[in-house]
Amino acid sequence: MLKVSHLERTYPAQPGGAAVQALKSVSLSVEQGDIFSLLGPSGCGKTTMLQCIAGLETPDAGRIVIGGETVYSRDERIHLPANERGLGMVFQSYAIWPHMSVAENVAFPLLQRGRNPGREQIARRVDDALAMVELAGYGNRSATQLSGGQQQRIALARALVHKPRLLLLDEPLSNLDAKLRDTMRIELRRLIKSIGITAIFVTHDQVEAMGMSDRVALMRAGKVIQVGTSKEIYLNPHSAFAADFMGSGNLVACTISDVDNDRAVTTTPFGQIQAKVAAGLRAGDDAILVIRPNAPIIHTQPVDAQGDLAQIPGNVSSVTFLGEKIEVRVCLSGGYDFVVTMNTFEAPVEGQKVYLTLPAERCIVVHKDHPVSSAARSVDLEGLAA
Numbered sequence: 001m002l003k004v005s006h007l008e009r010t011y012p013a014q015p016g017g018a019a020v021q022a023l024k025s026v027s028l029s030v031e032q033g034d035i036f037s038l039l040g041p042s043g044c045g046k047t048t049m050l051q052c053i054a055g056l057e058t059p060d061a062g063r064i065v066i067g068g069e070t071v072y073s074r075d076e077r078i079h080l081p082a083n084e085r086g087l088g089m090v091f092q093s094y095a096i097w098p099h100m101s102v103a104e105n106v107a108f109p110l111l112q113r114g115r116n117p118g119r120e121q122i123a124r125r126v127d128d129a130l131a132m133v134e135l136a137g138y139g140n141r142s143a144t145q146l147s148g149g150q151q152q153r154i155a156l157a158r159a160l161v162h163k164p165r166l167l168l169l170d171e172p173l174s175n176l177d178a179k180l181r182d183t184m185r186i187e188l189r190r191l192i193k194s195i196g197i198t199a200i201f202v203t204h205d206q207v208e209a210m211g212m213s214d215r216v217a218l219m220r221a222g223k224v225i226q227v228g229t230s231k232e233i234y235l236n237p238h239s240a241f242a243a244d245f246m247g248s249g250n251l252v253a254c255t256i257s258d259v260d261n262d263r264a265v266t267t268t269p270f271g272q273i274q275a276k277v278a279a280g281l282r283a284g285d286d287a288i289l290v291i292r293p294n295a296p297i298i299h300t301q302p303v304d305a306q307g308d309l310a311q312i313p314g315n316v317s318s319v320t321f322l323g324e325k326i327e328v329r330v331c332l333s334g335g336y337d338f339v340v341t342m343n344t345f346e347a348p349v350e351g352q353k354v355y356l357t358l359p360a361e362r363c364i365v366v367h368k369d370h371p372v373s374s375a376a377r378s379v380d381l382e383g384l385a386a
């Protein structure tokens, strides 16, 4: 449904500043009916990418094809204006006009497209769009009489009213409070899926990306660094950056002692640990071992560790009650503080001697590409800078 190839965008230097290369040869493709997220930290180029797809920003090079139609190609000198690309957009602010009724807000794009389809046609399209977002009958209300969640659905109805082939959403949940955001994430996904439209969703929030998307493109500094389902990126990150951005965890500097197919033996400050290995890593490489907080199993007695199961002794340094889960910090040899999450009902106590077992398939060793700051605090991070 969408194919972006080698897209480049550099913002020219402003007085006193340097040029900004916001997109560096970005390529990706999105299947019909998918909700696809552009995820990454502030300034990585997500909005620039969305605006290039929308036709609100002109790339310097590359190609964009929507539903088989080339809407931008530098080589072929094609640049279709935004209003001819057949897109619907929902912005962070919703841009709902307070002086208009709900129906007038939803009808707005139909009147902006240079042709007036006539009152009956407009009324029918508005009713259809309101029904799609489950707000049938709300047309005569003032836009100011709506809750935050309803305003968001009106913004969605307005984006859908001219039957776009692709829906673009730029951080559409960020104006809602945390509780409503959780509800609306599920609601928005359900609505988009029931309509069946392909959607591109920009967010810097990994929880939002995980909850909303079929697939995610993780971006960093103008590049797409990994594409996959949330689960694929969470369980099999290619790099320390991907591991750190898509979830939390213990990121441990290590050396790879041996690689056999998709498994590696790593040497860490607390012994040898077997793990899955990211493509391209070899024996002798310095790398990062990623152990998600839910990966270790805590035992109060040593177990008979066999095969690819590692066992590490430690002492519980803190137990923090977080409601649905408990966060346990376990101090390993050398003062390494390991974070483990556990079921609320089976927590150990502070000071208790414990044994962490680590099955190889729950650990992954990845490229050392990024100075990690949110990992287990005392892990040796020296020399990690790219």
Ligand SMILES: Nc1ncnc2c1ncn2[C@@H]1O[C@H](COP(=O)(O)OP(=O)(O)OP(=O)(O)O)[C@@H](O)[C@H]1O
Binding pocket: 011, 012, 020, 021, 022, 040, 041, 042, 043, 044, 045, 046, 047, 048, 049, 204
């Ligand atoms: N109009 C502009 N002129 C100059 N530089 C810009 C312009 N728009 C964006 N940039 C720069 O391009 C880079 C990418 O910006 P962009 O807004 O695409 O990132 P983003 O990932 O969407 O960030 P955020 O999550 O903060 O919105 C940033 O360094 C930004 O400062």
